[in-house]
Amino acid sequence: MAGLDEYTKLLLHLDGADASKVFPDETSSSGKVVTATGTAQLDTAQKQFGTASLLLDGNSDYASTPRCSDFNFSGNFTIEGWVRWNSVPTDFTHAFYSSLGNTKGVSILWDDSTTIRLLYANAAGDGWQINATGTITTMTTGAWYHFALVRNGNVAKVYWNGTEVISSTSASVTPAELGAFIIGGGYQDPIDRFLNGWIDEFRVSNIARYTANFTPSASAFSDDDNTVMLLHFDGDDAATTFIDSATSGKSVTPVADAQVDTAQYKFASGSLLLDGTGDYLSIPDDADWVFSGDFTIDGWVRWGAVPTTYTHLFSSSLKDTNGVSILFDDSTTIRALFGNAAGDGWQFNVTAAITEMTTGAWYHFAYVRSGTTVKVYWQGTAVITQTGISNTPAHTGIFAIGAGYDTTPSRFLNGWIDEFRVSNGIARWTDNFTSPTEPYSIDSAVISTRLLMGVGG
Numbered sequence: 222m223a224g225l226d227e228y229t230k231l232l233l234h235l236d237g238a239d240a241s242k243v244f245p246d247e248t249s250s251s252g253k254v255v256t257a258t259g260t261a262q263l264d265t266a267q268k269q270f271g272t273a274s275l276l277l278d279g280n281s282d283y284a285s286t287p288r289c290s291d292f293n294f295s296g297n298f299t300i301e302g303w304v305r306w307n308s309v310p311t312d313f314t315h316a317f318y319s320s321l322g323n324t325k326g327v328s329i330l331w332d333d334s335t336t337i338r339l340l341y342a343n344a345a346g347d348g349w350q351i352n353a354t355g356t357i358t359t360m361t362t363g364a365w366y367h368f369a370l371v372r373n374g375n376v377a378k379v380y381w382n383g384t385e386v387i388s389s390t391s392a393s394v395t396p397a398e399l400g401a402f403i404i405g406g407g408y409q410d411p412i413d414r415f416l417n418g419w420i421d422e423f424r425v426s427n428i429a430r431y432t433a434n435f436t437p438s439a440s441a442f443s444d445d446d447n448t449v450m451l452l453h454f455d456g457d458d459a460a461t462t463f464i465d466s467a468t469s470g471k472s473v474t475p476v477a478d479a480q481v482d483t484a485q486y487k488f489a490s491g492s493l494l495l496d497g498t499g500d501y502l503s504i505p506d507d508a509d510w511v512f513s514g515d516f517t518i519d520g521w522v523r524w525g526a527v528p529t530t531y532t533h534l535f536s537s538s539l540k541d542t543n544g545v546s547i548l549f550d551d552s553t554t555i556r557a558l559f560g561n562a563a564g565d566g567w568q569f570n571v572t573a574a575i576t577e578m579t580t581g582a583w584y585h586f587a588y589v590r591s592g593t594t595v596k597v598y599w600q601g602t603a604v605i606t607q608t609g610i611s612n613t614p615a616h617t618g619i620f621a622i623g624a625g626y627d628t629t630p631s632r633f634l635n636g637w638i639d640e641f642r643v644s645n646g647i648a649r650w651t652d653n654f655t656s657p658t659e660p661y662s663i664d665s666a667v668i669s670t671r672l673l674m675g676v677g678g
């Protein structure tokens with residue numbers, strides 16, 4: 222079953238800087254706001270996948286997202302995640318509570334170290350349609366456990382480490398809902414029954430993802446094999462940690478003062494701020510940068526200062542006459558570079574005129590190869606087209622965002638970049654298109670969603 226798709230209504234990888242209280246929702250369709258309460262925070266010392274997990278102290282910590290129609294469970298649904306205990310429950314302890322209010326929503330909780338419980342509100346919200354328990358192997362600290370609550374038709378099941386432990390045929394109603402969705406706590410007027418431990422890779426879907434016993438996923442949820450880099454750039458203001466939330470977890474290193482800026486963004490809550498005097502992002506040389514076939518590199522830029530001389534959006538291989546690049550000669554001229562196979566010259570080096578750029582606006586760019594045709598799109602319109610391009614551009618250097626190369630890294634960008642994506646193995650556009658209106662999710666058309674970073678949407 223796909224990990225991030227149209228059925229996914231909330232997906233929290235819970236990756237980020239240690240002690241961060243920012244928890245991005247990876248779903249492009251909703252992008253829900255998740256708020257930390259108490260000392261709820263990311264902890265990079267413990268994680269099932271990625272780089273961190275949600276740490277909760279068992280006293281008053283929880284995360285919440287506001288009530289919305291996605292949590293009105295009128296049909297099939299799945300709520301799942303991973304838990305690790307700092308202190309194994311000896312009394313009622315909630316993994317989640319889908320609607321804040323007495324006898325509202327649905328919940329998984331534990332009575333003690335060997336008992337798991339399912340709560341499922343009735344339609345009126347004045348009692349439990351289902352209140353059932355199951356026996357599990359004694360839980361301990363030091364291990365990660367997978368839980369899943371699934372409704373399929375009139376049947377509600379709880380799976381523990383992929384094995385069904387509770388099943389009820391009484392899930393014939395829509396559980397009453399009233400308030401926020403709570404992770405790591407329950408409700409008995411007020412919020413209580415807090416979890417002492419860690420939660421990771423938490424997902425809510427409006428589909429029954431499991432109908433029989435299964436093997437829990439061995440990796441973070443993603444959905445395709447074509448996106449090799451996807452940078453949302455969401456995070457705390459001035460953060461210098463850029464997280465790969467996708468499959469491979471590439472290392473992304475800021476150079477000089479490159480950082481997240483929450484004052485400007487195309488989507489969500491932040492973008493990558495570069496000052497034009499030495500700032501850029503560096504990603505190590507990788508086989509994903511071998512563009513032997515179709516590929517797409519795209520994103521958004523906003524200027525702090527409009528270019529008056531060579532200024533690079535990116536360089537896929539930070540070495541002279543290597544890789545591919547988009548840059549600007551000035552405020553009305555865009556340039557595309559494509560290295561030859563030997564790395565000793567440009568297969569092409571061409572320019573095109575564009576409408577004069579200004580500060581205060583976001584512009585979408587895309588560099589696309591389809592077969593032997595390469596196009597550069599600006600605001601969805603092809604402005605450069607080159608045909609008969611059959612070679613693989615040489616690559617021997619880092620992938621740089623916000624810089625180019627002229628014997629040393631140079632030609633730095635002054636402004637912001639958001640929602641930067643590299644796709645290998647697919648030409649996402651072959652004709653003019655309307656620029657995206659929402660942040661990307663990882664779909665079946667991108668070569669390996671390798672990099673999902675936090676600056677933008």
